[in-house]
Amino acid sequence: MISPNGFLPQSIPGSNVRVVFSPGALDRLGEIVAAEGRKRVLLVSDPGIREAGHEERAVRSLYRANLPVKVFDEVGENPTNVHVGKGVIAARPFGPDVIVGLGGGSAMDCGKGINFILTNGGKIHDYWGVNKAAKPLLPFVAVPTTAGTGSDAQSAALITDAETHQKMACWDEKCLPRLAILDPQLTATQPRKVAAATGIDAVTHAVESSASTKRNDVSRELSKRAWELLEPAYERAVRDPSDEWARQQMLLGSHVAGAAIQNSMLGAAHALANGLTAVAGVVHGVAVGMMMPHVIRFNAAGADGGNPYADLMPDAEALSRRIEIMLDSGEIPRRLADAGVDTSDPQVLPKMAQIAAKQWTATFNPRPVTEADLLQIYRMAL
Numbered sequence: 001m002i003s004p005n006g007f008l009p010q011s012i013p014g015s016n017v018r019v020v021f022s023p024g025a026l027d028r029l030g031e032i033v034a035a036e037g038r039k040r041v042l043l044v045s046d047p048g049i050r051e052a053g054h055e056e057r058a059v060r061s062l063y064r065a066n067l068p069v070k071v072f073d074e075v076g077e078n079p080t081n082v083h084v085g086k087g088v089i090a091a092r093p094f095g096p097d098v099i100v101g102l103g104g105g106s107a108m109d110c111g112k113g114i115n116f117i118l119t120n121g122g123k124i125h126d127y128w129g130v131n132k133a134a135k136p137l138l139p140f141v142a143v144p145t146t147a148g149t150g151s152d153a154q155s156a157a158l159i160t161d162a163e164t165h166q167k168m169a170c171w172d173e174k175c176l177p178r179l180a181i182l183d184p185q186l187t188a189t190q191p192r193k194v195a196a197a198t199g200i201d202a203v204t205h206a207v208e209s210s211a212s213t214k215r216n217d218v219s220r221e222l223s224k225r226a227w228e229l230l231e232p233a234y235e236r237a238v239r240d241p242s243d244e245w246a247r248q249q250m251l252l253g254s255h256v257a258g259a260a261i262q263n264s265m266l267g268a269a270h271a272l273a274n275g276l277t278a279v280a281g282v283v284h285g286v287a288v289g290m291m292m293p294h295v296i297r298f299n300a301a302g303a304d305g306g307n308p309y310a311d312l313m314p315d316a317e318a319l320s321r322r323i324e325i326m327l328d329s330g331e332i333p334r335r336l337a338d339a340g341v342d343t344s345d346p347q348v349l350p351k352m353a354q355i356a357a358k359q360w361t362a363t364f365n366p367r368p369v370t371e372a373d374l375l376q377i378y379r380m381a382l
C-alpha cells in the first residue's frame with residue numbers, strides 16, 4: 001500500500017485512481033493540477049468548507065500556479081438536480097478543462113453531476129443508471145474533507161431529485177476521478193459526530209464489499225487492506241481529532257474501501273440503511289453502522305460455506321461484536337428507537353422493509369434476502 005511521502009501521484013494496485021497522500025497536499029493543489037496539463041479549474045465546494053478555510057487554501061494554491069479558477073460553493077447536503085443545475089450555469093461561461101470536488105461526498109458527487117451535463121448536455125436524470133454518457137467527461141480531481149463515503153475512488157455520482165426525493169445513482173466509468181488528493185489535515189476540522197458516522201460508513205464499505213456476491217480477487221484484497229487501515233484507527237480518530245496517525249489511517253482506509261466497492265458491490269446493510277434514511281431521516285453512516293452487526297449475524301447463519309466475512313475475521317460473531325464496540329465508542333445508537341425511528345407505529349418497519357427490498361445493493365448480499373428477511377433484520381435492532 002502507499003505511504004504519505006511527497007506530492008507525486010501514486011498508484012494503488014486494483015484502482016485506476018492515482019493518489020496524492022500527504023499532510024498539507026491541499027496547499028499543493030495548483031502545482032498538482034498544473035502537472036496534469038490542466039489550465040482552467042472549476043472548484044466545487046460547499047458553505048461549510050468555505051467557513052473552515054479549506055476553499056481559500058485551494059484557491060490560493062491554484063492562483064500561485066497561475067491557474068484561473070471559478071468557484072461554485074452552493075452545494076447542499078444530499079445534492080439535488082437543482083444544485084447541479086446551478087453549478088452548470090456558473091461553470092459554462094468559464095469553460096473549465098478540469099473539475100475539482102473539495103468536500104464530503106456531497107461536494108464530490110455534485111462536481112461529478114456538473115461534469116456529466118457540461119460535457120454531454122441534457123439533465124442529470126439522463127445519466128441515472130450505468131454508462132449513460134456518450135462523450136468523454138472532464139478530468140475530475142477529488143479532495144475529500146471527511147473520511148467516509150469513498151466517492152473519491154468511485155465512478156458513481158449520487159444525486160437526488162429535488163421534487164420526488166428519489167436518489168439517482170449515476171454510474172459511469174468515465175466519471176471515475178483521475179486523481180484523489182488525500183490530505184489528512186483536512187479531516188481534523190470535522191465535528192466528532194461527523195467523524196463517527198462517516199468513519200463507520202467506511203468500515204461498513206470494507207465489510208460489505210468483502211462478502212458481496214460480486215467480490216473477486218482484486219476487490220477482496222482492497223477490502224482486506226481497507227479493514228486493516230480502518231479497524232485499529234476508528235476509536236482513536238473519533239476520540240481525538242488531533243491524532244494524526246488515526247486520521248491518516250481513516251482517510252486512506254476510506255479511499256481504499258471506496259476502491260473495493262468500485263471492484264465489488266455492497267450488501268443488505270446498505271439496502272436497510274436506505275430504508276431508515278427514507279422513512280426516519282437517519283444519517284447514512286449511522287443507519288448503515290447500526291444495521292451492520294445484524295446483517296453479519298443474519299448472513300453467517302445462512303451461509304453454507306461458513307463465515308462470508310472470513311477475509312476480515314475468522315469468526316463472524318466476533319466481527320459483529322467488534323463493530324458494536326466501534327458503534328459504542330462513536331456514540332452511534334444500536335437500537336432503532338434511539339436513532340429516532342417511531343417503532344410504536346406498526347406501519348413503520350414494514351414500510352422500511354418494502355423500500356429496502358427495492359434497493360439494488362440488496363441483490364449483492366451474500367445470502368439472498370426477501371422483504372420478510374429484511375423486516376426480520378430490522379426487528380433484530382428493536
Ligand SMILES: [Zn+2]
Pocket residue numbers: 149201205270284288
Ligand atoms: Zn455507505
